[in-house]
Amino acid sequence: MENNGSLGRVTVQRNIKILMKKTILHVDINSYFATILQQENPHLRNKPIGVIKDGGRTCLIAVSKEAKKFGIETGSRKREALILCPELICVPAAFDRYLDTTKRLQKVFATISPSVHIYSLDEAFIDVSDCRKNLYPNIKDLGNCIHDLIKKELGEWVTCNIGIAENRLLAKMASEVAPKGTTLEITDENKDALLASTPFKDVCGIGYALSKKLKLFNITVPYQIRFMSEEELNIIFGPFWSKELMKIAYGEETHLLSQLDKKIKHMKSVGRSITGYHLYENDIEIGNVLKNLCIEIISKVRVMNLAGRQVQLGLYGQEKGWSTHVTLRTSINHLNDLIDWVSKLYLQWHDKFPVIKFAVRLSLLKEQDQEELLPEWQKQEAVQRAFDSINNKYGIFTLHPAAIPPRNELIFPEVTGFLGDKLYQLREK
Numbered sequence: 001m002e003n004n005g006s007l008g009r010v011t012v013q014r015n016i017k018i019l020m021k022k023t024i025l026h027v028d029i030n031s032y033f034a035t036i037l038q039q040e041n042p043h044l045r046n047k048p049i050g051v052i053k054d055g056g057r058t059c060l061i062a063v064s065k066e067a068k069k070f071g072i073e074t075g076s077r078k079r080e081a082l083i084l085c086p087e088l089i090c091v092p093a094a095f096d097r098y099l100d101t102t103k104r105l106q107k108v109f110a111t112i113s114p115s116v117h118i119y120s121l122d123e124a125f126i127d128v129s130d131c132r133k134n135l136y137p138n139i140k141d142l143g144n145c146i147h148d149l150i151k152k153e154l155g156e157w158v159t160c161n162i163g164i165a166e167n168r169l170l171a172k173m174a175s176e177v178a179p180k181g182t183t184l185e186i187t188d189e190n191k192d193a194l195l196a197s198t199p200f201k202d203v204c205g206i207g208y209a210l211s212k213k214l215k216l217f218n219i220t221v222p223y224q225i226r227f228m229s230e231e232e233l234n235i236i237f238g239p240f241w242s243k244e245l246m247k248i249a250y251g252e253e254t255h256l257l258s259q260l261d262k263k264i265k266h267m268k269s270v271g272r273s274i275t276g277y278h279l280y281e282n283d284i285e286i287g288n289v290l291k292n293l294c295i296e297i298i299s300k301v302r303v304m305n306l307a308g309r310q311v312q313l314g315l316y317g318q319e320k321g322w323s324t325h326v327t328l329r330t331s332i333n334h335l336n337d338l339i340d341w342v343s344k345l346y347l348q349w350h351d352k353f354p355v356i357k358f359a360v361r362l363s364l365l366k367e368q369d370q371e372e373l374l375p376e377w378q379k380q381e382a383v384q385r386a387f388d389s390i391n392n393k394y395g396i397f398t399l400h401p402a403a404i405p406p407r408n409e410l411i412f413p414e415v416t417g418f419l420g421d422k423l424y425q426l427r428e429k
């Protein structure tokens with residue numbers, strides 16, 4: 001009798017586990033930046049394309065699948081890429097249209113499940129756990145349906161990879177290793193094979209430094225980690241990564257990916273960095289670039305009705321870098337305040353070097369729920385509101401402080417592939 005009881009409990013527990021097993025899809029558009037340009041311009045199709053930020057740039061921020069066949073990778077220099085493939089066509093990116101396309105994708109995904117997480121500009125996790133049984137009894141059919149829906153919405157040239165698994169880690173790994181334009185489902189049968197064959201570079205969250213360290217110890221695939229002791233892992237990778245690596249070894253979701261369940265009310269910081277067109281040595285020129293970045297940050301922060309009290313500044317040369325920050329007592333969201341604080345931080349930079357990359361960030365953001373009573377603040381707010389209303393209507397740099405970079409060197413807002421500011425870009429208006 002007792003045995004039956006405990007067996008019954010085990011069966012019930014197992015059933016609950018089976019019932020609770022999730023179904024997550026990871027959809028990843030193939031060579032997004034290049035594919036969208038090829039969709040818009042049929043003469044670019046079937047040709048090796050390198051996408052550059054704009055006319056004066058030399059770094060390829062994306063490459064088409066045809067260019068990848070020549071060994072050209074994202075991040076390659078144009079000059080080196082042309083040696084590998086002299087027919088390479090370099091095309092400027094179309095950031096506004098990429099974002100528009102992502103919003104269209106978001107609408108497509110919303111028709112599949114109410115639980116969608118846009119992970120980057122061209123990637124999304126779709127959780128169909130709750131609706132699988134009734135709506136998608138054959139999950140492979142759903143995969144095919146998504147391929148068709150994307151082609152219908154974005155065009156015939158646009159293909160994607162789809163990974164299906166019980167969690168986000170495995171779903172993303174599956175879409176990473178699936179042949180281009182296909183769906184791969186990970187089940188209990190093929191899970192270990194995936195973990196034993198996927199290189200760490202294709203595992204979400206493993207950065208450059210960590211993958212280098214893993215390589216140093218001849219650890220190339222997640223499955224190998226299973227044969228290491230906790231103590232050994234701890235010594236080499238530290239307490240956080242030893243746990244995370246063990247999770248990855250067994251195909252469990254990592255901390256980074258499980259954080260996606262957390263509802264984030266608003267952005268914690270808004271920053272902007274840019275690699276300049278040339279090396280900057282002149283204080284006035286550098287100041288103008290920094291003002292340019294401040295304008296973008298304040299416009300985003302104000303649109304979201306936020307204010308921040310930590311200002312960070314980073315300046316980077318070809319070999320050197322310098323950064324600092326200040327934490328303020330009260331939050332700011334007026335342009336002149338941010339410019340003032342960035343200027344004060346700039347004055348702390350003594351060991352000067354020619355600058356190629358600039359970074360400004362306003363952090364510790366909170367909702368700006370009440371106005372300050374100080375007359376000076378009220379005056380600034382009135383000026384800032386007038387500034388906002390003109391720039392919101394006629395474009396971001398219509399009204400600007402006296403000195404910013406010349407028009408042809410102005411840095412306009414743009415989206416990044418990883419869509420770090422998605423709460424701003426995909427906000428409901």
Ligand SMILES: [Mg+2]
Nearest residue numbers: 028029031122
């Ligand atoms: Mg992609």
